[in-house]
Amino acid sequence: MTHTGMISVLRRAGLASAVAGGLLFAGANLAQAAGKAPTPPSQDWTFSGMFGTFDKGQLQRGFQVYKEVCASCHAMSLVKYRNLSQDGGPGFTEDQVVAIAAEYTVMDGPDEFGDMFEREAKPFDAFASPFENEQQARASNNGAYPVDLSVIAKARKNGPNYLYALLTGYVDPPAGEEMREGMSYNAYFPGYQIAMAAPLFEEGVEYTDGSPMTVEQYAADVTAFLMWTAEPKLEHRKRLGFQILMFMLVFSGLLYLSKKKLWSEVDH
């Protein structure tokens, strides 16, 4: 190998290791940014397991928590007011839904002159959004985006347990943790520093059914509500699953019996 050839091989090797090193470094940084948060502990949910169902009272309270707390920052644009009275949901009556929707105004149009106009929300409208667009949402939240919560319980791994852990996971940062401007420390948020300040406080939402007005109760209720919006047909799916299972059992039994009957007439 010539001298210059040698140098170019060395140079390339150097470049390759620099690139590899850079990638490793970037990878480590990313892993750090994405963070390794602890696995959220499992909670007792009425909707888990084969016979899981939603607790209507809990869904109604969860909706109240969303409406009074979370809705000032988070949209739920896949949910319509009329869903609140649908089978398998919180069980509001249709009149209640009309009244709930009427508390909001939505943009509609264009009218016959081509202008947009505001009107009272109706049951067929999607939940009103707190911000007009993502830029406005970010501008009001220190640059961070409060995600749409419609399907968040399914969009995050171990959704319900994670949501509950996140909402109850605000703690003092450990000694030596350098907090970035406007961030809060959360034991279950990947990376630990979250741009959402703790949203729930003891007695922050006035319950009328005697349920405890604690952060834990609010967190559990709003999580159940978010699970329902993410999977409104959960009860139906579980019921159908069970029925299919029963059918399979009976059907296998019949198959076995007819097999015995058929073969009993064959000489061995």
Ligand code: HEC
């Ligand atoms: C004052 C505004 C505000 C309120 C009120 C608020 N949030 Fe947030 N939320 C945010 C912002 C901003 C983020 C983005 C945080 C980030 O990316 O660091 C966020 C993020 C989230 C996330 C996403 C976490 C993840 O894994 O990415 C969830 C879930 C969430 N909020 C749920 C709720 C619930 C439930 C409530 C009501 C109990 C609520 N938030 C109330 C502003 C808010």
